[in-house]
Amino acid sequence: MKKIIPILLIVSVLFYVSSCEKDDICVDGDTPLMVIGFFDFADTTLVKNVPSIRIRNIDIDSILTNSSFSDRSESPDSLQVPLRSTATTTMYQIISESADDEETELETGNIDTLTISYELGEAFVSRACGFVTNYNNISVTLTEGAENWIQDIKVVQPNVENTNTIHVKIFH
Secondary structure, eight states: OTTHHHHHHHHHHHHHHHTOOOOOOOSSOOOOOEEEEEEOSSSTTSBOOOTTEEEEEEETTTTEEEEEEEEEESSOSEEEEOOOSSSSEEEEEEEEEEEEOTTTOOEEEEEEEEEEEEEEEEEEEETTTEEEEEEEEEEEEEOOOTTOSOOEEEESOSOBSOSSSOOEEEEO
C-alpha cells in the first residue's frame, strides 16, 4: 500500500500538469500599415526626404478633413500610414513644407491629395490573435492640381500584408 500511494501521487501530478494549456498571447496580430517611400523624380533610385511633411486623413464619409496623422515630421524618406479596414478607399492630404499661418491658423504648404483604393482580405494569424485585415491590389491616384509637388506615383508592392517593405513610391 505504501508503494501505491507515491505512484498514484506521481500519476495525478503528471495528469494535472499535462492538462494545462499554453497561454494565448498575441504578438503578431496587428493589421499592417502601408509604407510610402519618397524618391527623387530625376533619379528614381535616390531616396529624397520631404521637408516638414504632414499627413492628414480625409474622412470620406463626412467629406471633412479629419485629424492630422503625422504632425510635421522634419524630413522623413518614408512613412507608415494606416488604411481603413471598414471601407475600400482611404484618402490623405500629404503636405510638403507644412506650417501654420499665424494670423488665420490655417495650414500652409503644398497640399496634394491621394486616394488609395484596395480590396480587403482577412488572414488568420493564430487562435490568440484571430484575424487581421490585409489590403490587396492597392492603387493610388493623385488629385491633379496646378502646383502638385508629387510628380509621379508607383505601386511596387500591390498587397499590404506586412510593414517590412515599401508598398508605394512617391517621386518628387
